[in-house]
Amino acid sequence: MNIQTGLTSLIALGAIAAFSLAPVSASAQSDSSRHRQDTKNTWRNVAIGSGVLGVLGLVEHNNTLAIAGLAGAAYSANRYEQDRKSQNKSKRARAALYSRREYTHNGHHYVRHTYKQHGQTYYKFVRG
Secondary structure, three states, X not given: OHHHHXXXXXXHHHHHHHHHHOOOXXXXXXXXXXXXXXXXXXXXXXXXXXXXXXXXXXXXXXXXXXXXXXXXXXXXXXXXXXXXXXOOHHHHHHHHHHOOOEEEEOOEEEEEEEEEEOOEEEEEEEEO
16 A cells, blocks of 8 residues: 555656646737636636536535525626627727727817617717
8 A cells, every 4th residue: 555655646746747847838829818818717617616516506405505506607607708709809999999088080089979779878979
C-alpha cells in the first residue's frame, strides 16, 4: 500500500508540474474579448451547476433546493445568452451609438430623442 500511495502522489505531482510549466499559447484575442469570453463561460458553468443542484433537489424531494437550483440555472442561462449575443460586433457598435446623447457628423449636430410606441421605448437622432 505504501508504494501505491507514493506512486499516486508522484503522478499527481507530475500532473501539477506539467500543467503549471506548460507554455502559455499566444492568443490573438484582446483583453476585453478574453474577459467577455471568460464571463460568458462563467455564466454557462453557473447554469450547469445550478441545474445539477435543482435536479438533485427534485430527486431528493427537497423543494427549496429544487426551486433555488432551477431558478439559478434559468437566470444564469439567460445571462449566458445575453453575453453570447453581445459578442456580435455590429450589435456592440449600435449599442455604443445609442448610448450617447448627442454627436456631430459632417458638421451637423444630432441629439437623441426617446419616444414610446406600442409600449416599447425607441430612440432616434434628430438634428439639434
